[in-house]
Amino acid sequence: MQTAIQSMPHGAAHAEPHAEPGFLRQYVFSTDHKVVGIQYGLTALIFLLFGFFLMLTMRWQIAHPGQPVPVVGPLLEAVLGQVAKGGMMSPDLYNSFGAMHGTIMVFLAIVPLAVGAFGNYLVPLQIGAIDMAFPRLNMTSYQFYFLGGIIMFASFFIPGGAAQAGWTSYPPLANAIPTDGQTFWLLGMVFLITSSLLGSVNIIATIIQLRAPGMTWMRLPFFVWAQFVASFLLLLAFPPLEAAGVMQLMDKVAGTSFFLPTGLAVGGAVGQASGGGSPLLWQHLFWFLAHPEVYVLILPALGIIAEIIANNTRKPLWGYKTLVYAALALGFISFIVWAHHMYLTGMGTTIATFFQTTTMLISVPSVIILTCLLISLWGGSIRFNTPMLFASAFLPMFGIGGLTGLPLGFSYSDIHLHDTYYVIGHFHYVVAPGTIFALFAGIYFWFPKVTGRVMNEFWGRVHFWGSLIFMNVVFMPMFVQGLSGMLRRMSDGGATYALRPDVHELNRVILWGAVCLALAQIPFIINFFYSIARGPRVTSDNPWNATTLEWQTPTPPGHGNFDKPIQVYRGPYEYSVPGASKDFTPQNELPAKA
Amino acid sequence: MSGHSPGNAPVQIRKYLAIFGLMLLATLMTAGASYIPFGNRSINVIVALCIAGFQAFLVLGHMMHLLSEKKMIYGVLAFTAIFLVCMFALTILAHHDLPGATAD
Amino acid sequence: MEIPYTVKARPDTGLYNAKVGLWLFLASEVMLFGGLFSSYVLLRVGAPGGLWPRGWLNIPLGTLNTILLISSSITITFAWAALKSNQFGRFKVFLGTTLLLAITFLGIKSFEYRDKLSHYQVTLNSGQVVDGHLVERTADHLVLHGVEADSPKAFLDRRSREFRQLQHEEFKLATAEVKKVEAYKPRMNTYLALYWTMTGLHALHLVGGILVMGYFWGPGSRMWHTAPEHFTNRIEIAGLYWHFVDLVWVFLFPVLYLL
Numbered sequence: 036m037q038t039a040i041q042s043m044p045h046g047a048a049h050a051e052p053h054a055e056p057g058f059l060r061q062y063v064f065s066t067d068h069k070v071v072g073i074q075y076g077l078t079a080l081i082f083l084l085f086g087f088f089l090m091l092t093m094r095w096q097i098a099h100p101g102q103p104v105p106v107v108g109p110l111l112e113a114v115l116g117q118v119a120k121g122g123m124m125s126p127d128l129y130n131s132f133g134a135m136h137g138t139i140m141v142f143l144a145i146v147p148l149a150v151g152a153f154g155n156y157l158v159p160l161q162i163g164a165i166d167m168a169f170p171r172l173n174m175t176s177y178q179f180y181f182l183g184g185i186i187m188f189a190s191f192f193i194p195g196g197a198a199q200a201g202w203t204s205y206p207p208l209a210n211a212i213p214t215d216g217q218t219f220w221l222l223g224m225v226f227l228i229t230s231s232l233l234g235s236v237n238i239i240a241t242i243i244q245l246r247a248p249g250m251t252w253m254r255l256p257f258f259v260w261a262q263f264v265a266s267f268l269l270l271l272a273f274p275p276l277e278a279a280g281v282m283q284l285m286d287k288v289a290g291t292s293f294f295l296p297t298g299l300a301v302g303g304a305v306g307q308a309s310g311g312g313s314p315l316l317w318q319h320l321f322w323f324l325a326h327p328e329v330y331v332l333i334l335p336a337l338g339i340i341a342e343i344i345a346n347n348t349r350k351p352l353w354g355y356k357t358l359v360y361a362a363l364a365l366g367f368i369s370f371i372v373w374a375h376h377m378y379l380t381g382m383g384t385t386i387a388t389f390f391q392t393t394t395m396l397i398s399v400p401s402v403i404i405l406t407c408l409l410i411s412l413w414g415g416s417i418r419f420n421t422p423m424l425f426a427s428a429f430l431p432m433f434g435i436g437g438l439t440g441l442p443l444g445f446s447y448s449d450i451h452l453h454d455t456y457y458v459i460g461h462f463h464y465v466v467a468p469g470t471i472f473a474l475f476a477g478i479y480f481w482f483p484k485v486t487g488r489v490m491n492e493f494w495g496r497v498h499f500w501g502s503l504i505f506m507n508v509v510f511m512p513m514f515v516q517g518l519s520g521m522l523r524r525m526s527d528g529g530a531t532y533a534l535r536p537d538v539h540e541l542n543r544v545i546l547w548g549a550v551c552l553a554l555a556q557i558p559f560i561i562n563f564f565y566s567i568a569r570g571p572r573v574t575s576d577n578p579w580n581a582t583t584l585e586w587q588t589p590t591p592p593g594h595g596n597f598d599k600p601i602q603v604y605r606g607p608y609e610y611s612v613p614g615a616s617k618d619f620t621p622q623n624e625l626p627a628k629a
Numbered sequence: 630m631s632g633h634s635p636g637n638a639p640v641q642i643r644k645y646l647a648i649f650g651l652m653l654l655a656t657l658m659t660a661g662a663s664y665i666p667f668g669n670r671s672i673n674v675i676v677a678l679c680i681a682g683f684q685a686f687l688v689l690g691h692m693m694h695l696l697s698e699k700k701m702i703y704g705v706l707a708f709t710a711i712f713l714v715c716m717f718a719l720t721i722l723a724h725h726d727l728p729g730a731t732a733d
Numbered sequence: 734m735e736i737p738y739t740v741k742a743r744p745d746t747g748l749y750n751a752k753v754g755l756w757l758f759l760a761s762e763v764m765l766f767g768g769l770f771s772s773y774v775l776l777r778v779g780a781p782g783g784l785w786p787r788g789w790l791n792i793p794l795g796t797l798n799t800i801l802l803i804s805s806s807i808t809i810t811f812a813w814a815a816l817k818s819n820q821f822g823r824f825k826v827f828l829g830t831t832l833l834l835a836i837t838f839l840g841i842k843s844f845e846y847r848d849k850l851s852h853y854q855v856t857l858n859s860g861q862v863v864d865g866h867l868v869e870r871t872a873d874h875l876v877l878h879g880v881e882a883d884s885p886k887a888f889l890d891r892r893s894r895e896f897r898q899l900q901h902e903e904f905k906l907a908t909a910e911v912k913k914v915e916a917y918k919p920r921m922n923t924y925l926a927l928y929w930t931m932t933g934l935h936a937l938h939l940v941g942g943i944l945v946m947g948y949f950w951g952p953g954s955r956m957w958h959t960a961p962e963h964f965t966n967r968i969e970i971a972g973l974y975w976h977f978v979d980l981v982w983v984f985l986f987p988v989l990y991l992l
Contacts, residue, residue: 165735165736166736168736168750168753168754169750169751169754170736172754232758232761235757235761236754236757236758236761237754239753239757240750240753240754240757243746243748243753244737244738244743244746244748244749244750244753245736245737245738245750270757270760270761271760271761271764272764273761273764274761274762274763274764274765274767274768275764275765275767275768275771276768277765277768278765278766278768278769278772279768279772281930281934282769282772282930285919285926285929285930289918289919289920289926289929290918290919290920291919291920291923291926291929291930292920292922292923292926293772293776293923293926293930297781308920309920309921309922309923309926310781311776311780311781311922311923312776312923313775313776313779316772316775316776319775320768320772323768
């Protein structure tokens with residue numbers, strides 16, 4: 036008999052009635068997709084909090100340049116030493132925190148949470164599989180992610196601190212900074228990229244191969260489609276960055292000049308590099324990944340939102356097939372828009388026109404998806420529980436993020452807005468009140484399945500309203516600042532520039548908005564851990580009366596997921612079917628005898 | 630390959646030997662061709678890439694059995710090929726399209 | 734608990750899991766090497782003054798290595814074919830041959846690498862450039878066996894008639910007259926940077942393949958007696974990966990050695 040596919044012959048002896056595995060095997064080196072998913076989830080949440088903390092200290096520095104950071108200042112000085120002298124943030128430290136905030140949030144927090152945690156946990160359940168196609172590979176991918184995270188985290192404590200060249204690591208700046216932070220960053224990225232590749236191979240192979248009988252492609256929940264497309268983006272867009280990362284590592288360690296032009300002068304002195312390289316090459320390879328990466332951030336979020344909206348409006352999703360085709364189109368076009376991040380690099384009009392056109396094209400499927408989700412609300416008798424609150428706030432927030440991106444897609448307006456706070460505002464609207472709201476919604480929604488307990492509704496609402504209000508207090512003023520020309524990545528918050536004083540004043544508004552946003556997360560954190568231990572137990576395996584297969588398992592699902600063979604008879608969103616005895620019909624329910 | 634050659638177990642050894650011969654020949658040809666001065670080095674480049682393309686066809690088509698593979702694999706590889714071509718073409722084009730240089 | 738389609742193909746896709754997984758992995762590998770090749774094109778097209786080294790590598794050795802890798806690709810196919818026709822002994826012979834060929838490839842490659850590490854270009858204060866292999870290096874002089882020219886440009890195209898007419902001899906250079914000593918390491922120029930990076934990454938893929946095939950040849954081959962079909966699939970997968978490594982080399986060889 037064959038046990039786990041990657042297993043070696045001794046696995047064959049691991050017969051069905053086996054002894055309870057030990058603690059390590061069950062929780063640390065587990066190959067069960069649900070455990071791996073939870074590992075991803077917890078690690079990513081910790082990184083999310085850590086990235087948020089980096090941002091908070093930066094916001095203090097921007098609002099009050101050169102003043103000691105309250106509360107954590109002494110801690111920073113004790114841990115990091117000279118760069119945080121007197122509890123103040125030096126420009127070097129600001130640059131490190133800025134670069135690592137971006138890196139950690141994108142590569143260590145949100146993608147692992149959206150794809151690693153939700154994807155791993157839910158995809159096999161939703162398609163009716165007992166596990167991922169390659170369970171051992173799945174465990175390995177988490178371990179690579181964990182190692183990459185450790186390397187990134189450790190880089191804060193090496194002499195010179197973490198990488199300082201922004202999350203984009205543009206050369207020659209990234210090479211010119213004489214500390215080792217960038218080397219750690221590159222090594223960490225190689226691990227993270229490897230982890231993503233293994234993970235995406237696994238998710239795609241699982242969806243292709245392990246769908247339960249009857250689970251045809253057009254019966255897949257939209258969440259699965261979103262994961263499918265996102266995994267393809269990871270699979271095909273990440274390797275060029277891995278190649279670029281290896282080349283930058285060579286530049287850094289072996290002294291090559293892949294990205295260093297001839298005659299490059301650093302600090303007034305011509306460097307030792309042989310030259311002949313191209314800094315733009317890095318930008319191309321970086322954005323070849325990093326633009327699809329944005330859709331890796333968004334698609335799983337859209338998938339989560341779709342599930343929650345269908346469930347809480349008690350209606351089928353409006354335009355399921357349209358959604359699927361739009362997601363596929365989104366994934367496809369996202370590969371050919373990358374250079375709209377590079378209008379300012381001296382790009383000619385022909386190629387700029389091409390990228391402007393594709394960028395405008397890609398907004399079409401995005402709008403289609405958002406419209407379908409909006410219309411799905413129409414005429415529903417909506418249950419406004421916490422997940423649904425987050426999901427419904429997601430729609431306008433993501434809408435703001437998307438629409439403010441249009442001026443950045445045109446080279447004429449982008450040349451004015453590039454590198455200002457407008458870009459920061461736009462991107463954060465997409466990811467923070469966008470994707471992160473969707474992730475919160477997903478956590479509240481699937482918590483009962485994972486833990487068997489329910490999170491507290493009241494504190495959920497407190498968390499929601501606090502987050503919604505203060506997210507906007509933080510990010511809305513950035514549009515104003517950006518439009519008035521305030522540049523990003525300035526460690527003094529642009530104080531050296533002659534801007535209107537009230538534009539600077541907004542920095543304080545944002546700071547206190549961010550502090551309040553932090554306070555608004557406390558109910559969530561307490562609620563999360565308290566509910567794991569003490570929350571009220573669910574009385575049913577399907578507390579939300581949902582139709583998809585993950586709710587047809589025992590709670591929490593055991594190893595092997597389902598306690599009965601699964602046969603799928605219908606599409607994923609059969610809510611309020613006329614003539615049915617109840618307002619939801621699970622995918623695996625036998626059709627009524629005609 | 631439980632997929633597509635069930636039963637006819639003795640795989641066509643002769644076919645592989647023929648491919649082996651062709652691959653060796655192509656290798657010698659490409660090495661030899663690089664010694665021939667075609668007058669313009671880009672002709673050498675084109676000749677070498679054509680031979681490499683032929684070898685790639687042999688490896689992919691026959692040794693990796695892509696010529697008789699399943700639709701799903703074709704789909705994956707088709708998208709990969711498209712994105713690969715886009716990456717090559719657009720980076721090169723962007724490099725040569727500079728501001729001030731009009732398109733026509 | 735048993736994951737379906739590890740051995741038998743899923744009826745609607747016609748594929749077993751590992752095959753899907755491996756082709757997906759290869760797709761990402763295509764993009765990985767694609768990124769490197771597109772960097773190669775971009776850097777070469779944009780090289781300052783259009784100058785690009787030619788003939789810096791040993792073509793006979795490169796050709797030999799190509800032949801070795803192609804042969805190993807064929808022998809692993811035969812190994813798989815042997816399993817298909819139930820000849821375990823034949824399988825062992827052919828997979829063993831594949832391993833030997835792969836290790837020989839790496840041996841030749843490391844010989845080439847070592848040759849590059851002992852190859853130096855020395856610029857003198859007079860502006861003369863001496864290029865050759867290091868014979869001896871002491872505190873006050875160094876001895877190179879090679880050629881001399883007025884400018885490093887003379888060494889760019891080593892397949893040109895002018896270069897081949899240069900006299901090979903031994904040069905004894907006093908440290909005092911030496912301005913710069915440079916080995917043929919990645920840092921020397923973009924071409925060598927690409928050469929080391931691309932062949933290095935390719936060699937890493939070989940090492941990975943050798944480890945996996947070594948396992949299947951040794952302890953892993955016990956699986957043949959318990960699950961022959963599954964084992965045959967594994968060899969097929971290993972073969973697909975190995976063909977891909979071969980495929981990459983088929984492009985690396987002309988691009989780096991010949992053009």
